Amino acid sequence: MERRITGIGVLAGLVAGIVAFVYARIFIEPQVALAVDYEGVRSHAESLVTGEHEHGHEIFSRGVQENLGTGIGTLVFAVVMGALFAVAFIVVWAFLGRRSPSTDPRFVAVGLAACAFVAVSGVPFFVYPPNPPAVGEEATLGARSGSYLTLTLVSIGLMVAAAVLAFWLSERIGGLWAVVAGAIAYLFGVTVTATLLPDFAEIPGPVMDGDRIVGPGFPGQVVADFRIYAVADQVLLWTVLTVVFVALLHRVMRREARQRGPSLVEAGI
Amino acid sequence: MSVSIQAAEQPRALALPTASAADAALWLTATVLLAALAYYFLGYDQGAVSVFGSDTHVHEFVHDARHFLGFPCH
Numbered sequence: 001m002e003r004r005i006t007g008i009g010v011l012a013g014l015v016a017g018i019v020a021f022v023y024a025r026i027f028i029e030p031q032v033a034l035a036v037d038y039e040g041v042r043s044h045a046e047s048l049v050t051g052e053h054e055h056g057h058e059i060f061s062r063g064v065q066e067n068l069g070t071g072i073g074t075l076v077f078a079v080v081m082g083a084l085f086a087v088a089f090i091v092v093w094a095f096l097g098r099r100s101p102s103t104d105p106r107f108v109a110v111g112l113a114a115c116a117f118v119a120v121s122g123v124p125f126f127v128y129p130p131n132p133p134a135v136g137e138e139a140t141l142g143a144r145s146g147s148y149l150t151l152t153l154v155s156i157g158l159m160v161a162a163a164v165l166a167f168w169l170s171e172r173i174g175g176l177w178a179v180v181a182g183a184i185a186y187l188f189g190v191t192v193t194a195t196l197l198p199d200f201a202e203i204p205g206p207v208m209d210g211d212r213i214v215g216p217g218f219p220g221q222v223v224a225d226f227r228i229y230a231v232a233d234q235v236l237l238w239t240v241l242t243v244v245f246v247a248l249l250h251r252v253m254r255r256e257a258r259q260r261g262p263s264l265v266e267a268g269i
Numbered sequence: 270m271s272v273s274i275q276a277a278e279q280p281r282a283l284a285l286p287t288a289s290a291a292d293a294a295l296w297l298t299a300t301v302l303l304a305a306l307a308y309y310f311l312g313y314d315q316g317a318v319s320v321f322g323s324d325t326h327v328h329e330f331v332h333d334a335r336h337f338l339g340f341p342c343h
């Protein structure tokens with residue numbers, strides 16, 4: 001049973017990854033290309049000021065990066081999310097399914113996906129918005145990576161704690177207020193965490209030679225478009241993952257129930 | 270085991286995972302570890318830390334995906 005559910009998690013991730021890749025290839029890659037173009041303009045302007053020429057060579061061509069690299073990167077991410085989502089679902093359903101057997105596992109999966117999206121993508125994206133290439137200083141990369149990972153892990157931990165709190169409260173104050181209390185606890189926790197973590201504002205300004213501007217700052221529209229498309233990409237990925245998972249889940253669970261006794265299927269759903 | 274007795278007494282239309290079994294625990298742990306490893310290589314290796322030292326092949330290869338999946342990059 002666990003293996004089948006993990007399998008459909010991976011499969012749902014694969015489908016979501018393909019859809020997200022197609023979306024990213026059409027909408028996000030042009031923004032990446034604009035950012036890479038800006039990098040060229042900027043390094044040219046900087047060499048005018050300093051007199052030094054610096055040409056970073058690329059290990060993989062742009063063509064490889066924007067097609068194969070983007071495709072495989074997106075697929076790996078989506079499959080990882082699908083596998084972890086399946087594990088989380090198994091744990092939650094093992095608990096909820098025993099406690100209240102009348103619950104529809106599909107609703108459990110949808111609720112879990114909503115929580116997972118908020119914890120894994122929504123909140124980390126909101127605190128540290130995704131940036132196109134050429135935004136972000138090399139020197140702060142370690143600090144930014146550490147902060148982002150810390151926030152993601154704390155956010156997931158707080159979401160689990162909030163869910164446990166909501167389950168615990170639901171018998172005392174009712175389901176709706178228990179969920180509200182859990183949501184407030186989660187939001188309070190991530191807000192405190194985000195306040196404690198460092199800020200990074202690293203969009204490059206214009207290249208200056210004394211008082212004179214010799215190169216433009218990073219185009220603001222590219223940052224804005226890139227972020228909107230990156231968020232939309234995550235929404236798309238999680239939506240497709242959830243829909244495919246839920247559709248396959250019902251089939252697997254029915255088949256499993258049928259194998260244990262044909263009469264059960266007719267008696268139930 | 271109490272779970273199988275309960276299952277025999279109370280038939281269900283939809284099957285429940287037998288998450289109490291050691292087999293399931295092992296499977297779930299292995300899945301999480303493998304997924305975490307893939308997540309690390311995709312988002313963090315060769316940025317702040319690297320298991321292969323100064324090599325940047327993985328980083329450059331998934332560079333674009335890394336940017337729009339929200340991972341810090343330069």
